[in-house]
Amino acid sequence: MRICVVGAGLAGALLAWRVRLADRTAEVELAGPPEPADATAASGGIVRGFEPDAALRREATASLAELHGSRLLRGWAGYRETGSVYIQAGPPPAPSDLAEMCAALPGSAVLADAPGFPDRPPAVVERRAGHISPGALRREIVADLLRIGGRRTTAPVTGLTEEPDGSLTLHHGAASAPFDLVVLAAGPWTPGLLTRLGLARDGLRTKRVQYTVHEAEHGPGAAFVDETTSLYGRPYGDHLLLGVPSDRYDVDPDDRRPEPALAHAASALARVTFPALRLGPAVRTVVAADCYHPDPGLRLRPVSGASARLSTFTGGSGGAAKTALAASRTAAEELLRLRTPA
Numbered sequence: 067m068r069i070c071v072v073g074a075g076l077a078g079a080l081l082a083w084r085v086r087l088a089d090r091t092a093e094v095e096l097a098g099p100p101e102p103a104d105a106t107a108a109s110g111g112i113v114r115g116f117e118p119d120a121a122l123r124r125e126a127t128a129s130l131a132e133l134h135g136s137r138l139l140r141g142w143a144g145y146r147e148t149g150s151v152y153i154q155a156g157p158p159p160a161p162s163d164l165a166e167m168c169a170a171l172p173g174s175a176v177l178a179d180a181p182g183f184p185d186r187p188p189a190v191v192e193r194r195a196g197h198i199s200p201g202a203l204r205r206e207i208v209a210d211l212l213r214i215g216g217r218r219t220t221a222p223v224t225g226l227t228e229e230p231d232g233s234l235t236l237h238h239g240a241a242s243a244p245f246d247l248v249v250l251a252a253g254p255w256t257p258g259l260l261t262r263l264g265l266a267r268d269g270l271r272t273k274r275v276q277y278t279v280h281e282a283e284h285g286p287g288a289a290f291v292d293e294t295t296s297l298y299g300r301p302y303g304d305h306l307l308l309g310v311p312s313d314r315y316d317v318d319p320d321d322r323r324p325e326p327a328l329a330h331a332a333s334a335l336a337r338v339t340f341p342a343l344r345l346g347p348a349v350r351t352v353v354a355a356d357c358y359h360p361d362p363g364l365r366l367r368p369v370s371g372a373s374a375r376l377s378t379f380t381g382g383s384g385g386a387a388k389t390a391l392a393a394s395r396t397a398a399e400e401l402l403r404l405r406t407p408a
C-alpha cells in the first residue's frame with residue numbers, strides 16, 4: 067500500500083510516522099517543504115488536558131498521558147512542566163469530567179481557586195501540564211520516520227489526478243507519483259489547496275493566530291486561559307507569552323502582518339489581570355494562521371465529491387499541538403482500515 071501525507075507540519079509528520087509504525091509494509095511518503103514557516107513552527111505549544119469540549123478534552127488528556135508516559139517523546143518535544151490554569155466563563159466542569167481526566171492521568175486536574183487570579187470562579191488547575199516545542203517534536207518525528215523506512219519529498223504538491231484504477235496520482239511540478247491513499251495535512255494551506263485541486267473545502271477555513279512575547283516580572287507561573295477576559299498565556303523562559311483570540315477568518319496563511327490592536331488588547335488585559343506584573347516591551351510578535359473547522363478537532367475527514375481514498379487531516383482550530391499525539395494515532399488506525407491492495 068502506498069500512502070502519501072501532504073504537509074510536513076506536526077499533524078502530517080505524526081500521521082505518517084504512526085502509519086509506518088503500525089504497518090511496516092506500508093510505503094509511506096511525507097511530502098512538503100523542508101523548513102516551513104508554518105503553524106507548527108509558530109505554535110505557542112501549550113499542552114494541557116482540559117478543554118471544555120468533551121471530545122477535545124479526551125484527546126488532549128490522552129496526548130498528555132502519552133507524553134508523560136514516554137521520556138523519549140518528552141525529550142523530543144522539549145516538554146516543560148509549568149502547570150495550567152483554565153478559567154471557564156460558563157458553568158464549571160462536572161466532577162465526572164475531571165475524574166475522567168484523572169483516570170487517564172492520575173492526579174492531573176482539580177477544580178480550585180485559580181492561583182494568581184483573584185476574584186475569578188473556581189478553575190481547572192492542572193499540575194501535570196506545560197508547554198512543548200511543536201517544531202522540535204516535528205523535526206524528531208520526521209527523523210524517526212526516515213529511520214523506520216518512511217520517505218520524504220520536499221516539493222510542494224501542485225495537482226491530483228484520479229486514475230481509472232482508482233489510484234491517485236500526485237503532481238509536484240513536473241514530477242508525479244501514484245498512491246493508493248492520499249491525506250492532505252497542509253494545515254492552514256489546506257483550504258486553498260483544496261480549491262486549487264478543484265475540490266470542496268467542506269467548512270475548512272483559515273484563521274489568524276497572534277501572540278506577543280514580553281519582558282516581564284512577577285507574571286503567572288503557569289500556562290493559563292481566562293475565558294472571562296479571553297486572555298491566554300504562558301511563561302516563556304524568563305519572559306511571558308500573551309495572546310487574545312483574533313476574529314479574522316479566511317486570511318492568507320503567508321500574510322504575517324501583525325495586528326497592533328490584538329497585541330495592545332493582550333498587554334492591557336495582562337496589566338489589569340495581574341496587578342503585580344511588571345510588563346516590559348514586546349520582544350517578539352508571532353503571526354500565523356491555523357486551519358479551523360465548525361466541528362473543531364484534528365481529524366481525518368473525507369472530501370465531498372472526491373475519491374474515498376482522499377482525506378484531509380487538519381481542522382485543529384488553533385489547539386492541535388495538545389491533541390496531535392492522540393489524534394494522529396486515531397487517524398492512522400482509520401487510514402489503515404481504508405487500505406486497498408496496491
Ligand SMILES: Cc1cc2nc3c(=O)[nH]c(=O)nc-3n(C[C@H](O)[C@H](O)[C@H](O)COP(=O)(O)OP(=O)(O)OC[C@H]3O[C@@H](n4cnc5c(N)ncnc54)[C@H](O)[C@@H]3O)c2cc1C
Binds near residue numbers: 200222379383
Ligand atoms: C501562532 C499559533 C500558536 C499556537 N499555539 C498553540 C498552543 O499553545 N497550543 C496548542 O495546542 N496549539 C497551538 N496552536 C495550534 C497548533 O500549533 C496547530 O494546530 C498545529 O501546529 C497545526 O499543525 P499542522 O501540521 O496541521 O499545520 P502546519 O504546521 O501549518 O503544517 C502544514 C504544512 O503543510 C505544508 N504545505 C502547505 N501547502 C503544501 C503543498 N501544496 N504541498 C505540500 N506541503 C504543503 C506547509 O509548508 C506546512 O509545513 C497554535 C497555532 C498557531 C498558528
